[in-house]
Amino acid sequence: MNPEKKAEFKRTIEDMFEEFMEFDPTWATYFGIHKYDSLMPDGSKGALENWKNTLKSYKEQLENFREADLDSTSIDLQLARDIIDLELFDLEEWKIWSKFPEGPEKVGDGLFLLLARDYPPAKKRMKALSERVNRSVQFLEETKERLEDPVKIYCRIALESTRRLPRFLSHILEEAKKYLKNNELNLLKKRIERLEEKLEDYESWLEYKMQDARKDFAIGHDMLERRLELRGIEMGVDSILKLGQVYLQKEKKKLNRLARRIDANKSVEEITRELKKNHPQSFSEALEEYRKEISRARNFVKKRNFASLPQNEELKVQETPHFLRHVTPFAAYFRPAKFDKNQIGIYMVTPPENEEMMKEHNYCSISNTSIHEAYPGHHLQLTLANQHPSLIRLLSEGTEFVEGWAHYCEEAVKNLGYNDTPEHRFLQTLDLVWRAARIIVDIRLSCGEMSFEEAVNFLVEQTGMEREGAEAEVKRYTYTPGGPLSYLLGKHLIEKIREEIEEKLGSDFELKWFHDMMLKNGAIPIKYLRGILKEEVNQKLIQTGKKSHTNNI
Incomplete structure (x- = not known):
């Protein structure tokens, strides 16, 4: 290890992290860096060009470091390089910025974070929110100048966000x-009115752009593989x-076995x-049930020593804001702000927009979703991830670990006896x-091998999902290629690592130790987590x- 190089690397990463926050102030708010709370990003195409140059400059700087010089921070060097390469791929090759009008969703996210969080104090947040409006x-x-290659489904999604934002602004x-x-409130009111006028203009502009927008949104096999x-x-x-x-066939067979256990005379669809x-x-009763369920799940994690529980953490359950409901049919989660003292996560639950969708908030699903989003899933994982001192790990896109962990937990707690009934198992298997x-x-x-409608039909046919929920799901899939596959892939990889470690440690294997080792290193790609776990084993x-010298996992 080279102490001078290690110190230089630390300064470089700190500078790089700060550049990310300046490029997009809504990220800074998300992480709890509040000096940017009143700002929005520069939405121009020129800002993207400058950002590309900044990333390339840091890529060159990172070439000055070797893993051998950095010792325990060598993974951060690899992660920093990966983050830059992924950003540059999205900017220069995929060019999602030229296809997807992200303006309305970015505005909604930036305002929502200031409204939903408890820190800074409310009055200060409201003033910052007024400036951000x-x-x-x-x-x-x-952002209009970025949309050079509009895609019809993306424009339609952005249109829905645009039309939903005024209701959220009224809530603000x-x-x-x-x-x-009074004077501050009147100023905010005028700013909201001005933003509503701009949203009307933006809506008309989107409708115009949709006329010549292309239908094809597929990233393609090779680009997906590269990403x-x-x-x-x-x-x-x-x-x-x-x-x-393979999993689809395997789990459907398991579903049939569970159906027979519940009622041998009824089909999977009937059950x-x-x-x-x-x-x-009612939905208000459902929200209360979600709150009760996360409390029960948290107590189970503690009682059964599933994993360590962090200090100063809290989870708030609230309705999904209106502008996100068309792409969030069931539930979602916002992690605590890394730099806030009190680690408060936000568990968003989407109100049904018709009576049929209320079925998705059934008691068994409330339990399973709360395991996934709350304890021991996302909230526990990402609160613990915030305790890691590395700045670069905050920016890392370890989606297969984040979603894989939450999905892994759904079955792992059942195997320890939590709500382990045939009915709960049935919907968890579903x-x-x-x-x-x-x-x-x-x-x-x-x-490009499946159309939007075919994807919706496939989800409805294979899972029994309500069509409205399936449509909202597929909308999100169209602009997050490689995201939806991360859930089961991540669960599969975590279970394989666990099997290998259990085999090596035998009677010395401890479940809580394994889970803590998984969670304490940040939400990084499993590729790197595997190397860390090897050393821990x-x-x-x-x-x-x-x-130990021959034990490779």
């Missing part, structure tokens, strides 16, 4: 009345597709309908079928007096 007008106008104004004085590789996923697209197909009918009478179907849809949709083998 003001700057959003210019931001939306700037109502909240602001609790904290702002997965840059994310650190070592399996190829074709191998992942085969994995999804699915019956279980989905068992739901709270979710496994959904995740397997996701792999197939994600890859075939991204490779070797240390444990040394402690127990067993040989």
